[in-house]
Amino acid sequence: MPETPSLVGLIPARGGSKRVPGKNIRPLSGHPLIAYTIAAARASGVCGAVIVSTDDEHTAAIARHYGAEVPFLRPAAYAGDLSPDIEWVRYTLARLRDEGRPFDCFSILRPTSPFRQPATIRRCWAQFLATPGIDSIRAVEKVRQHPGKMWVIHGDRMAPLLLHPRGTPWHSQQYQALPEVYVQNASLEIAWSRVALEGGTIAGETLAPFFTEDSEGVDVNDWIDWLVAEELLRQGRARLPDVAAPAFPAGSL
Numbered sequence: 001m002p003e004t005p006s007l008v009g010l011i012p013a014r015g016g017s018k019r020v021p022g023k024n025i026r027p028l029s030g031h032p033l034i035a036y037t038i039a040a041a042r043a044s045g046v047c048g049a050v051i052v053s054t055d056d057e058h059t060a061a062i063a064r065h066y067g068a069e070v071p072f073l074r075p076a077a078y079a080g081d082l083s084p085d086i087e088w089v090r091y092t093l094a095r096l097r098d099e100g101r102p103f104d105c106f107s108i109l110r111p112t113s114p115f116r117q118p119a120t121i122r123r124c125w126a127q128f129l130a131t132p133g134i135d136s137i138r139a140v141e142k143v144r145q146h147p148g149k150m151w152v153i154h155g156d157r158m159a160p161l162l163l164h165p166r167g168t169p170w171h172s173q174q175y176q177a178l179p180e181v182y183v184q185n186a187s188l189e190i191a192w193s194r195v196a197l198e199g200g201t202i203a204g205e206t207l208a209p210f211f212t213e214d215s216e217g218v219d220v221n222d223w224i225d226w227l228v229a230e231e232l233l234r235q236g237r238a239r240l241p242d243v244a245a246p247a248f249p250a251g252s253l
Contacts, residue, residue, distance in 0.1 A: 005104035009047035010092060011037050013111055014079040015056030020223060024111045025062050029233055031243050036114040038066045040241040044121035053088050055079035066245045089196045105192055113187035115215040115238045121188060124210045128190045135204020136191035140182040141217045148178045185217035
């Protein structure tokens with residue numbers, strides 16, 4: 001049987017955050033947010049290494065406390081508000097390779113998806129391996145705000161974002177009558193390393209969809225998202241991955 005490709009779990013956690021300051025290390029249910037992604041990646045059993053990419057020493061210390069590697073800090077040039085993912089991904093993969101740790105594939109596991117479970121990662125990895133000819137696989141879910149009901153404003157006029165060729169315009173139809181459209185969420189993506197190292201993109205050209213279930217794709221990016229996450233936990237409608245490490249000292253967060 002062919003050897004299973006190697007996979008590295010990459011967790012991006014730069015120090016700056018505009019919408020929720022310090023969100024990657026902000027406490028949620030007793031642990032910093034990033035702890036749940038580290039725990040899920042480690043418990044999945046499919047990652048040859050779990051590496052946090054950060055430009056911040058404090059975040060690095062927290063990541064190591066919860067069992068992730070931070071073998072080097074991300075250069076400031078790749079940690080700005082507008083820095084694209086390809087920069088830090090390519091830098092990390094290339095540096096690991098140059099240090100004798102090449103990986104066939106990488107998965108981006110963002111700390112802002114705390115409800116992603118180890119089983120979620122295993123399910124995605126199995127689907128990736130079972131789908132020939134793809135460059136990557138990316139988590140998606142059905143849209144709540146359909147693009148068929150979106151508008152573009154031109155001065156004091158507006159026009160539909162998507163033009164319907166004939167019949168009743170999409171903006172005047174019921175949601176159930178509209179074509180199914182999916183939006184990516186931030187929970188995870190997996191790609192061949194060559195896509196980033198040689199092609200200059202984190203996704204490539206041929207992508208497969210990975211359908212997240214229930215709360216797996218919940219993304220915590222602003223204060224409203226944070227309140228939603230806390231309420232889901234309070235109502236028992238979402239579950240966080242088990243974290244084996246003791247809580248990082250609260251006064252140090």
